[in-house]
Amino acid sequence: MLVKALTGSKKYWGWTIFLLVLIATGFACYLWQLQKGLTITGMSRDVSWGLYISQFTFLVGVAASAVMVVLPYYLHNVKAFGRITILGEFLAIAALIMCLLFVIVDVGKPMRILNMIFYPTPNSMFFWDMIALNGYLLLNIIAGWHALEAEYKAVPPPAWTKILVYISIPWAVSIHTVTAFLYAGLPGRHYWLTAIMAARFLASAFASGPALLIILSYIIKRVSKFDPGREAIQKLAAIVTYATIISVFFVGLEFFTAFYSQVPAHGLDTLKYLFAGLDGHGKLVPWMWTFAILAVLALVLLINPRTRTRDTYLQAACVAVFVSMWIEKGIGLVIGGFIPNPFERVTEYVPTLPETLIALGVWATGFLILTFLYKIAIAVKEETV
């Protein structure tokens, strides 16, 4: 099956080469980072995690794409998802590989990263996150690949893969929960120290993952003979709608607790920094308002059935969901948590150019993997239609 990734149109190769260029640029910058240290990034003593870890956090959410098609298909027998479970699983694989790469580019001593395995430390949430993410990656690789192979050979997938699929459902919940716990258990980081952190992670994941899957489904429909099916897309749209509503609701809950109680230790200062600026610093304010506007726009388009069922509106809504969740989780949440610092001072963070290029390189790697995997999956599906 693998060879199917090696034949394709000019456009396919053009896209591949574009991604390869981004990867090469990112890799070159990474070599420079290895040489110089993380000083080439915008991170500091005060904002000690930046773009890398925030992308990691966001992409863990994207990996939820898999469970949101697998769960309805296997547990509720939603037949429409049968055609696209593989797309969800492959998207999860690409997202998880990006997550792992983002951790590797973030650590100061990447060559020592296996110390996490040589000295396993169960009291660290990082340890559990490593297990959760790698386990989920493995589950999706095995289950996805066997399902596709079975489709290729026109036989039902082996029964044991179904067990893996069932395991993968609670496992998917665990990856978001444990990733949220990375943040939610730290004393003194008021913005993160909230019991609904894991719930927020789940909600925004179930919005952003399926939203991306819808966008990808439309792209696939355009560039190939395989049609993921209108019903599947509409069902996903319903999931995105609910998840976005819940996500925005949860953000509202944080606002209420902070602003009504007026207790600084409930993230009051961070929310002020993010949405209005604090002590004259407000680099993230335009971003956060973009988030707010896009989220509202997405909700309007999604809740109204007339716009949700129209392709163009749905596409716009999904882009809005994806971008708004990316801002909220991929920028605001992680960076906001460090502001103000333990001395109640504001140190702002702006990623540098090499840092951004490295991040882009990782994204490009993920999309290259995704492109190859989807190419194979679609080629198989085109043959069997």
Place this chain on the structure above:
Amino acid sequence: METSRRNFLKAGGACLLGLTIWPAVKGFAGNSTEYITSSKALTGEKWGLVIDMKKCWPKYQEGCRECFLACQRAHNIPDVTNKEEEIKWIWTEPYENAFPEQEHEYIAASIKGKPFIVLCNHCENPPCVRVCPTKATFKRRDGIVMMDYHRCIGCRYCMAACPYGARSFNFSDPRPFIKEVNPEFPTREKGVVEKCNFCAERIDTGLPPACVEACPAGALVFGDLDDPNSEVRKILASRYTIQRKPELGTHPCIYYLV
């Protein structure tokens, strides 16, 4: 610090990118939670410090920085000029910043804006130890929260977890920034976290922390918080002291007289 580890550090520094470090790390750092103490070692169950800023200030105003300098000399702390990437073990912060939750509008002028010495609190319940995924940050039996620079992967989880801003990351190679290298103590590489170690290496040879010894005003009092007869306990029993952010449940072992 044991000699074998010191030697290892020198060797480790020489091998570019530390690619070959792993087998050696296993050999030396593998038992880093065990520490070898000489017979002269100070023994204590829970080391702590009481800082009397009123004793410090007159000297401080005259420009005394003996405690910082002693620490810097003892531990090869690089003098990184970029504020955002500074390596700090012991320094001062204005009262409002060191004790943000204990500050109010009408605070006495004798305290407002005054510098307070801050350092790692060697928390009894340290979140940095809890989160470290490699046990590179660990707590010794005498309460000192220590780091193994050879095991640290530089994930900076501990920096996110420490509510006191006590940890610094080596964003670049620190060695060019060290004014005078003390061969008795390891220098660090880029990519690892570091912080105050309460002079564990001195305590293990019977000496008090360098800052305590260096202070000409006797503003820093060091001792065993578990021993009711220690000097620190006597001060704590007789005078009103505060800790930084006690509400976080970390149980800091650094106390302040105000």
